[in-house]
């Protein structure tokens with residue numbers, strides 16, 4: 221993922237969230253090529269990640285702690301607790 225550029229925040233408060241929804245797939249599946257691990261049970265194996273179930277990409281850590289309901293609860297918690305401008 222590219223670094224934040226001036227274009228991402230142009231015209232908006234620097235403190236405004238860049239998007240209204242967290243990327244649930246990134247939380248579930250992690251970001252291959254980065255330290256961001258996947259949190260979904262069975263990610264890349266039983267649960268498709270980015271459309272594939274071909275196995276965990278090399279170097280990516282899958283924590284595999286959460287089922288779908290727990291991931292939804294985690295995202296709701298982050299949004300309501302840390303993202304003051306978030307609207308459901």
Ligand code: HEM
Nearest residue numbers: 221222242243244246247251253254255256257259294298
């Ligand atoms: C439950 C705990 C976590 C949640 C909910 C979470 C959530 C996220 C989300 C939503 C993003 C993407 C932000 C965007 O859309 O740009 C992200 C990125 C990232 N996370 Fe996590 N994260 C967690 C734990 C971790 C841990 C434990 C690590 C490191 C050991 C980590 C490392 C990273 C990194 C390095 C990125 C940026 C990847 C990149 O774009 O280069 N995260 N995380």
